[in-house]
Amino acid sequence: MKIYITGLGVISAIGTNVEENYQSLQEEKTGIEKIKFLSFDSVVLAGEVKLSNDALIEKMSLKNGFYSRTSLLGIVAAKESWGKNSLNQSIRTGIISATSVGGMDKSEKYYRQVLQKETTDISFILTHDSGNTTEKIAKELGINGYINTLSTACSSSANAIMLAARLIEQNKLDRVLVGGADALTQFTIKGFHSLMIYDNEWCRPFDENRKGLNVGEGAAFLVLENEKSIEKTGNKPYCIISGWHNAADAFHQTASSPDGKGATLAMQDAMKKAKINPNEISYINAHGTGTKNNDLSESVAIKNIFKQNIPPFSSTKSFTGHTLAAAGAIEAVFSILAMNNNILFPNLNFSQSISETELLPQTKLQQVENVKNVLSNSFGFGGNNTSLIFSKI
Amino acid sequence: MTSLKEDLKKQIIEQLNLEDVQVSDIQDDAPLFGGGLGLDSIDALELIVLLEKHYGIKITNPEKGKDVFYSINSMAEYITSPKG
């Protein structure tokens, strides 16, 4: 059966909707810069969404309730993606989101009050749990029933998209609103600094001299539908999701295995699922965080599979920063934009290939004849690797 | 120097939460990594924190850690040697 993508929504450092994001990608304009809207101790480069929390609340005409920034970003993208869809008894509909920080942007504040023995504002802690962010989105759109949240670090929303596809394929649901959201937090910025994998300059995915990642924030949602649902909704599909696979590295808590085992399994089996050969992949939207470890491991895996015929590949994290749990979904949207416009997005800040693997990413924006199948990778902390394949109908 | 090495061992046991390890279990010249202690890259980062916390020494490049943290001896030497 075919699983169609009929809705797209995204908010990131490079735009507050699909059109703005696409524009920035075409202009090769990064959204990574010094943090301006959030008041953090550290002065770092990050992919911040260029709207304050108040501006987000106003944009969505929300009554001032307890919304974490993660929920706000999620609501923006979910609404854009959901568009004119409506609920219907005969279309079994669910929502799956993904997040790693949940409401931590608020909980950090609560915890600071506790530690510094100030009066605590309980509203700060009520939105902490991951599931809460998804419930907020579900409530905004009137969705009930199957409401779920996944949290597997950097592969989270890719896994959510995969789960949505599986639920539709196994005839549990007809239509799923699926994606992920993560806001910038001191917790994650300081966390990656403590691991010494945060680049204080602009990140350089796949470059020999890469020093680490820049954290980003954002959200993206897609609408997945089966044939029966599309017949009722009349939605026009962008493409299909043809392949997916999740594999564990089981190598180390934070490092991906140098032989790229988990990444190889994920890509290989996603192609098996899609019933396509490596030479049918038109473009890879890589995970490419800019860390020494991931970019090497991912390069090795790409070489394992594609051997001499490496398809054009790039990491768009040089535009958005590493949006953690939202990355899979944001990059799924970018992959679909690449496919629908027959365009390859550039891997910014690149100058020298990684010496061990000598791979050359796509460095310029390029119009090509046909982008037929796109492979999108999301490889997470703790060795959780997921690859998705989107294909033209 | 002996008491520095002994201090180092105590600090390492504490920082890395090596509950079942005694100071006497750690040989001065034995490799800390790839040996019996089972230390990994996360521990290497914790040792960088330890150096800064107890000795005010900053290592900004984690790759440099490989030489410095080879053994107790190499750590002690690094701490006591003059730095430019």
Next chain:
Amino acid sequence: MYFIQAASTISHQPTFKNKSFSENISTLNTASELLSPDYKKYITPVMLRRMSKILRMSVACSVDCLEQTDIKSPDAIVVGTGLGCLDDTEKFLNNIISIKEGLIPPTSFIQSTHNTIAGQISLILQNHNYNMTHTQNTLSFEHALQDAFLCLDEGGENVLVGAADEHIEILDDIAEEIGYKNMQLTSGASFFIVSTKNNKNSKICVLNAASYGLFNSFSESLEDFFSASIPLLGKSKIDLGTIDLILFSTLQEKTKNEIADLFKGKSIVDYEKYSGTYFTNSAFALHLAIDILESGKNNFNGMTIDMKRILICNNLNSQNMGLILVEKVEA
């Protein structure tokens, strides 16, 4: 049908490696503590030194589950957790707030992500298969179960599935601030192996599991659940009449009354008085149900009926309903 091949729980009750624990189980008293086994039997010191409560419990239960069967490598590892690794999250928060200048130790940051649980299990088992973590607060376990069943439907044979949550002191303060006084907040982990084949001649199977987020009404969800269960089991009828025991949890007085009304004449037991309160305690309820059905003597809670089918109703979060149906397999 999804057969239970193994079950393992670490909790505030003597549940670990204690078959038939349901026969002598008593209500938790307020001073109850987590009953931890000797973790060194299950986890190497090198890994153990970094593990908080939630990780130790989950890994030990998982290893125990595998020891109960011949399975070396499950086709999937699926975990549910409501609040994840709180101890390490708190540790790291403490560090970033108190360490103004200087480096912050990274270990607690690494250990704080929700999927550390499933990740550590895959590391210990050297398992490269599907690995997932569900975090939908009180429905996390029901979602993990549904995902595990999907894996089996897709061709898998054995899935390791479970849930865990850990208690830290600040939760007591928060609970009080929100208005829940005298809540017994606890920790717990329950893991299971579910399979399509009944290799161990298992006596118990899980018929169906479902989650209803922001649900409209009890009866609507129940009706939907029962009608969805029918085709799965090739039965012609499943309704309240065929249920012997309802294990439920809710914090709302009015829901307790609603349940009593809906299930008039049935045995209804509040499982929270045994498990204590934590987001994924419905996993404890599943092990309790399995143990009751397996014991044969059925002395649970002073009941002596011959039980065949148990329904677990999880309404711990008043907006959400989790339902699990468990049955004793016919000989």
